[in-house]
Amino acid sequence: MRSAGTQKGMKIAVIGGGLMGLWPALDLAQAGASVAVFEAADAPRGASWAAAGMLAPLGEAIEGAGASAGLPAFGVYGLECWRQRAAVFARAGLDIGWRAKGSLLLGAPDAAAGLYAEWAQKAAGLGLEAHVLDGAALHRKAPHLAKNFKAGLWVPGEASVDPRLVLSALRAMFTAAGGVYQSGCAVTRLRIRGGKVCGVMLADGTAFDADSVIVAAGYESGAIEGVPVEPLIPVKGQMLALCVPPEGVPDAVIRAEGAYIVPRSGAPGRVIVGATSAPHCADSHIDPQVSEDLRSKAIAVLPDLAKAKVLSSWSGVRPRFADGRPRIGPCHGANAPQGLYVNAGHYRNGVLQAPASAQILSALIMGAADGPFAKDFYPPAC
Numbered sequence: 541m542r543s544a545g546t547q548k549g550m551k552i553a554v555i556g557g558g559l560m561g562l563w564p565a566l567d568l569a570q571a572g573a574s575v576a577v578f579e580a581a582d583a584p585r586g587a588s589w590a591a592a593g594m595l596a597p598l599g600e601a602i603e604g605a606g607a608s609a610g611l612p613a614f615g616v617y618g619l620e621c622w623r624q625r626a627a628v629f630a631r632a633g634l635d636i637g638w639r640a641k642g643s644l645l646l647g648a649p650d651a652a653a654g655l656y657a658e659w660a661q662k663a664a665g666l667g668l669e670a671h672v673l674d675g676a677a678l679h680r681k682a683p684h685l686a687k688n689f690k691a692g693l694w695v696p697g698e699a700s701v702d703p704r705l706v707l708s709a710l711r712a713m714f715t716a717a718g719g720v721y722q723s724g725c726a727v728t729r730l731r732i733r734g735g736k737v738c739g740v741m742l743a744d745g746t747a748f749d750a751d752s753v754i755v756a757a758g759y760e761s762g763a764i765e766g767v768p769v770e771p772l773i774p775v776k777g778q779m780l781a782l783c784v785p786p787e788g789v790p791d792a793v794i795r796a797e798g799a800y801i802v803p804r805s806g807a808p809g810r811v812i813v814g815a816t817s818a819p820h821c822a823d824s825h826i827d828p829q830v831s832e833d834l835r836s837k838a839i840a841v842l843p844d845l846a847k848a849k850v851l852s853s854w855s856g857v858r859p860r861f862a863d864g865r866p867r868i869g870p871c872h873g874a875n876a877p878q879g880l881y882v883n884a885g886h887y888r889n890g891v892l893q894a895p896a897s898a899q900i901l902s903a904l905i906m907g908a909a910d911g912p913f914a915k916d917f918y919p920p921a922c
């Protein structure tokens with residue numbers, strides 16, 4: 541991607557090597573900017589690494605987390621952007637675990653068809669195809685599903701990725717485009733001169749010069765000295781991976797009450813089960829009882845999972861602003877230094893929204909024409 545608006549060689553520092561840092565970093569590097577990503581951790585362990593990877597705007601719209609103005613539509617746009625970008629990864633020979641096999645949305649096992657008709661209406665409002673399935677059609681679609689489910693909603697257009705593969709693929713493309721990725725390298729503060737950012741200060745005392753800075757430090761974005769962003773609420777989520785025989789891996793993502801089950805491609809057969817949600821919690825402790833609860837909830841949906849071995853458990857911290865909306869755009873207002881951008885607070889939908897957010901941010905920095913949602917998630921003036 542090259543744009544006449546990009547000042548070739550413009551120096552950009554990105555704080556954070558998760559999806560919100562790496563993806564705009566890639567777009568900007570490919571546009572001819574000189575981009576460095578600073579990641580505090582030695583190895584990826586942020587929300588992007590921990591995520592399930594569902595690209596599921598309808599599920600989120602229904603569960604309410606995405607219900608604030610414009611967010612469900614932004615999710616649908618995110619899915620559209622994903623389809624285009626998945627093809628780019630495929631052409632580059634990079635595996636991102638892309639599965640465009642739809643989602644099955646389930647209420648309580650005995651939920652009446654009326655509930656699914658209501659969800660189908662929401663889908664139609666978002667322009668998403670969805671079909672209410674009666675019991676027979678549901679069990680034909682998901683033969684391993686617990687027999688007590690009487691109906692469900694099938695959303696063929698939703699998809700999933702393996703976020704850990706996505707991070708590796710982005711990093712490979714970013715470095716191939718000339719970008720510099722420094723892990724184990726925390727940014728301690730912004731450097732500001734004459735009301736404009738001029739770089740960042742690193743934990744080892746090195747001053748790095750930059751014309752623009754993107755803050756994408758997940759739930760810690762508001763904690764960096766000089767960054768005028770409201771504090772974020774950390775929301776911890778615990779997950780687990782189960783090893784299942786390939787024939788036991790469901791085709792579609794299954795979202796049920798209390799747990800979702802996300803199939804992964806490749807051998808051995810694997811499904812991801814998630815997730816808990818603990819606001820104001822940012823530790824990485826794995827509670828075995830919580831893992832067992834998640835496993836039981838998954839077994840109530842797919843009984844064959846009772847025979848599945850637990851491969852691993854992990855946790856991650858979702859970044860959430862108080863209003864549940866992401867901040868994508870320039871910091872502005874009397875107290876904001878020029879040249880400072882933020883891409884943070886994507887809460888439960890960051891994987892879904894990552895390519896769309898990157899597109900908005902990189903177009904803005906490159907001076908390209910506004911695309912969809914260009915100004916909808918600007919940070920409040922400060």
Ligand SMILES: Cc1cc2nc3c(=O)[nH]c(=O)nc-3n(C[C@H](O)[C@H](O)[C@H](O)COP(=O)(O)OP(=O)(O)OC[C@H]3O[C@@H](n4cnc5c(N)ncnc54)[C@H](O)[C@@H]3O)c2cc1C
Binds near residue numbers: 758856883
């Ligand atoms: C359990 C779980 C399941 C999820 N499932 C889904 C899903 O299925 N679909 C979906 O769309 N979304 C999902 N999400 C949400 C999604 O993962 C997040 O919204 C998204 O990954 C946030 O990305 P980020 O880059 O802002 O944050 P992160 O991935 O956390 O990246 C921020 C990075 O900044 C680094 N950093 C922090 N401070 C500094 C500093 N001072 N200097 C340098 N680096 C710093 C951190 O080390 C970190 O690597 C899930 C999240 C969790 C936790």
